[in-house]
Amino acid sequence: MTTIALQVNRRAVEVSAEPRTSLADFVRDKLDLTGTHLGCEHGVCGACTVLLDGVPARSCITYAAACEGADVTTIEGLDEDEITTELRAAFTREHALQCGYCTPGMLVSARDLVLRLPDADERRIRVGLSGNLCRCTGYVGIVRAVQSVIEARRARSIAPVADGGRTLLGPAGSGRAVSDRSEPRPVRQAPVPASENAATGGISDFTPATVLDQRFTLQHPPAKVFAMFDDIAGIAACLPGVSLKSPPRPERVEGLIRVRLGPIAASFEGAARIERDPATLSGRIVGIGTDQRSHSATQGEIRYRLLPLEGGAATAVELAIGYTLTGMLAQVGRPGLVRDLAKRLVAEFAANLDRHMSGMPSGQGAPAALSFWSIVSDVLRARIARILHRG
Structure with missing residues (x-):
C-alpha cells in the first residue's frame, strides 16, 4: 500500500491505496466521489474525465500515485463553479x-x-x-x-x-505534482482498516471526504443539553438505528448502527470515542465501522456546539457530520441521498432527544432509513420546482 497525498475538491486528502489504483477508482472507492463514471476504462469514452491541476484528464488511465501533490477536481467539486x-x-x-x-x-x-x-x-x-x-x-x-x-x-x-490556464508542457498534473524524487520520501504507515482498529482499540483521527452541516433547536437550557450529551446510553437511545453492545465508556463505545437506503440495508458494527469541552459547550465523536455483508467500511465524525437562545432558555445545536465511505455501498451512496438521509436522521434524533429530556419515551429502534418512495417524491418535487422556476 502507498499513502497518497493530494488536493481533491479543495480538500487535503491523504489516503492509502495500492500503487496500481487508478485515479478514477481512488476518488470513487476511497473518497466516495461517485460522480466520476467509469465506461471503457481505456481512456476512450471520456466518462471518467476530471480536472488535474485545472486540465481535463482521463482518470481511468491515470495512476493515483502519479498525482502525488496534484490538485484534482471532480464533478462534485464544480457544484459552485x-x-x-x-x-x-x-x-x-x-x-x-x-x-x-x-x-x-x-x-x-x-x-x-x-x-x-x-x-x-x-x-x-x-x-x-x-x-x-x-x-x-x-x-x-x-x-x-x-x-x-x-x-x-x-x-x-x-x-x-x-x-x-496551462503553463507547462507535459502530462496533465505535472504542474504541481511532486517531480523531484532525488530525496527519499518519508516512510508513512498505512492506515489500519476500520475492523482492525476496532478490534485493537485504536480509533484515529481522519480527514472526512464529505462534511454535512446541520442545526436544530431544543427548548431546554444549554447546560441541561450538554449534560444530556454526557449520557452516552441516553444519546444512543435517541439515535435511529443505533444500539450499544456493551456498557459505554467515554474513551470507547462499541455498538451497531443499521441503515437502509431503499432496498439496500447495512449494519455497521464498530466503535467510537467521545471528546467534550465544558468550557465551550462543544464536543466530538469519532467512530469507525464495517458492514460485513457488503464489505463496506466507514469512518465518521460528529462535531457539535451548543449555543444559548431566548436568554438561555433554549439551545441551538450545531452539528458538522463528516464521513468517508468505502466498498460497495460507496457506489450507491450518492452524496444527495446521503444528505437527505442525514437530514432525516438528525430531525428524528432531535425529536427523540426532546422527548427524552421532557421525560417521554423516544421512538428509537428502527433503522435510519431512506425509502424508495421518499427518493422518488424528492426527485419529483425538485423537477416540479425547476419547471415552475423556468416558467
Whole structure:
C-alpha cells in the first residue's frame, strides 16, 4: 500500500491505496466521489474525465500515485463553479442529456472549451468534445449548449483564457505534482482498516471526504443539553438505528448502527470515542465501522456546539457530520441521498432527544432509513420546482 497525498475538491486528502489504483477508482472507492463514471476504462469514452491541476484528464488511465501533490477536481467539486452552473442550465435547456452517464465527463470537457475558445465555432467545439462519447443524444444538443454558453459569456465581455490556464508542457498534473524524487520520501504507515482498529482499540483521527452541516433547536437550557450529551446510553437511545453492545465508556463505545437506503440495508458494527469541552459547550465523536455483508467500511465524525437562545432558555445545536465511505455501498451512496438521509436522521434524533429530556419515551429502534418512495417524491418535487422556476 502507498499513502497518497493530494488536493481533491479543495480538500487535503491523504489516503492509502495500492500503487496500481487508478485515479478514477481512488476518488470513487476511497473518497466516495461517485460522480466520476467509469465506461471503457481505456481512456476512450471520456466518462471518467476530471480536472488535474485545472486540465481535463482521463482518470481511468491515470495512476493515483502519479498525482502525488496534484490538485484534482471532480464533478462534485464544480457544484459552485460559475461556468459549470451555466453549462448545466444550457444542457437542460437544449436537451443535451438523456441517460446522463457521460454527462459528468462531458461537463468537465465542455467547461474547458468555454474557458479557452475565443468564439462559439461549431467545428472547434465538436473537435474539442470528440474525446467524450455519448450513446444517446446525437451531440446536437450538447454542441448547442456549449455554443450558447460561450456566446453568452463573450457577449458579457468575458475574455477567453489562453490555453485554459496551462503553463507547462507535459502530462496533465505535472504542474504541481511532486517531480523531484532525488530525496527519499518519508516512510508513512498505512492506515489500519476500520475492523482492525476496532478490534485493537485504536480509533484515529481522519480527514472526512464529505462534511454535512446541520442545526436544530431544543427548548431546554444549554447546560441541561450538554449534560444530556454526557449520557452516552441516553444519546444512543435517541439515535435511529443505533444500539450499544456493551456498557459505554467515554474513551470507547462499541455498538451497531443499521441503515437502509431503499432496498439496500447495512449494519455497521464498530466503535467510537467521545471528546467534550465544558468550557465551550462543544464536543466530538469519532467512530469507525464495517458492514460485513457488503464489505463496506466507514469512518465518521460528529462535531457539535451548543449555543444559548431566548436568554438561555433554549439551545441551538450545531452539528458538522463528516464521513468517508468505502466498498460497495460507496457506489450507491450518492452524496444527495446521503444528505437527505442525514437530514432525516438528525430531525428524528432531535425529536427523540426532546422527548427524552421532557421525560417521554423516544421512538428509537428502527433503522435510519431512506425509502424508495421518499427518493422518488424528492426527485419529483425538485423537477416540479425547476419547471415552475423556468416558467
